[in-house]
Amino acid sequence: MFLLFSPTPAPDASPTADPSLTPIPTPVVTLTPTPTPTPTSPEEMVLPDPETLTNTVLATCSGNDDVICPLVEGVLPKGWAPFAAWLITIILILLGALVLRNLVRRLIDRITRRAAMGVLPERLRGRAEHMDTAQALLTERRRQRAETMGSVLRYIASIVIMGTALLMILARFGMNLAPLLTSVGILGVAVGFGAQELVKDFISGMFMLLEDQYGVGDIIDTGTATGTVEAVTLRITRLRDFDGKVWYIRNGTITRVGNESQGWSRALVDVPVPYDADIDEIRELLKDIATGLWEEPDQHDLVIVEEPRVYAVEQISDSALIFRVTAKTVPGQQAQVARELRVRIKRALDERGIAFAATP
The missing domain is CATH 3.30.70.100 (Alpha-Beta Plaits)
Structure with missing residues (x-):
């Protein structure tokens, strides 16, 4: 006995199906996955692509307050004017920074030399014929203090001026400086927090030099040690006590100083x-x-x-x-x-x- 199985015909294929009964298609909803943003590297955030750099160069002459473009357009072809103005602007920024840095350094040197000269205290002028040794000590002390402060001021001035010029030049290249400045700020906070003792020593050393609390050759009492000052830097003070022992004292740890060698x-x-x-x-x-x-x-x-x-x-x-x-x-x-x-x-x-x- 054989059983025959045949496939059941689809409803729409049946000859007896009612034509008025048409199946309603079910809407298909397609779920499109939202793309996950990939982290952007610092190079991608800062460095511009060629198209951005080209647009930045071409936009050099788009401003109404630009002074260089009208001068360049009268000499060079119109297509070369933006590039020439862009290049000249960068050169002027660099030259201006160098000139300003030299002027500031010369001003600091002049102030330093004037501070290093000094005069005798009023109480000591009456016996000036016997003051050769005292004058030499005072002059050397002023000279060392002025040179130290002058070097610090020159270093700070160079960093500020050249750093500002570098940021202006990078902006001319169309670079996005916001991530760079943010990264530098975070790095500065981290370094400052980790090296707060070192920063404290430097700040204390600067105020010590500015206020002339003591200098080389002075006999001082720091609480930790008492002796003659042999060297003074922004970070440490080196003393030699009466037994010949050398003490290295961090400036940030000195809370009081008794100076036996100032004035008289x-x-x-x-x-x-x-x-x-x-x-x-x-x-x-x-x-x-x-x-x-x-x-x-x-x-x-x-x-x-x-x-x-x-x-x-x-x-x-x-x-x-x-x-x-x-x-x-x-x-x-x-x-x-x-x-x-x-x-x-x-x-x-x-x-x-x-x-x-x-x-x-």
């Missing part, structure tokens, strides 16, 4: 004499000794900038009277002047037969 120094000598000594006699004796040292022309190594003063009785006890002698000297010579005063006072008291009293 004071030599101080206390003279204890017996309680029953004649006050007027001792005072006149000490005054003659101090005045003799002040007026002595052969004391070239000991520069006293003001007449010494003798105080009658600084302290008193049951066994001694203490007189005080002070003398203002150039910075750094207070110890030598004090030693010379002690020697002369000792000799004068021995000649008078007056012994030193024991201090409590």
